[in-house]
Amino acid sequence: MIEKKLNGRSQKMHLEIIRGDKRDMKERGKSFKKLEGRPKGKSKQKDLVDKYRKYNPNETIKGCIEETGINRSAVYRW
Numbered sequence: 449m450i451e452k453k454l455n456g457r458s459q460k461m462h463l464e465i466i467r468g469d470k471r472d473m474k475e476r477g478k479s480f481k482k483l484e485g486r487p488k489g490k491s492k493q494k495d496l497v498d499k500y501r502k503y504n505p506n507e508t509i510k511g512c513i514e515e516t517g518i519n520r521s522a523v524y525r526w
Contacts, residue, residue, distance in 0.1 A: 493518050497526040 454462040473479070502511050507515075513523050 492523050494526045497523055 457465070496516050496518060497512065500507075500516055506510070509523055512518075513520050516523070
């Protein structure tokens with residue numbers, strides 16, 4: 449059986465500690481997790497790809513990748 453990563457504690461004890469930490473953080477007004485959503489900068493890439501394709505309708509995707517310098521997967525996504 450694979451050893452669980454609970455810092456040597458039982459699952460019950462581990463969850464009590466984590467939930468306690470979460471409550472304490474909430475009481476102090478700090479978030480337990482960063483709820484920022486999608487990383488910034490992705491919409492700029494989308495705008496660049498859209499703008500490039502608008503002004504170069506007959507250009508290939510490879511040309512878009514080379515001229516904009518955007519990652520291949522990002523260009524294919526948009």
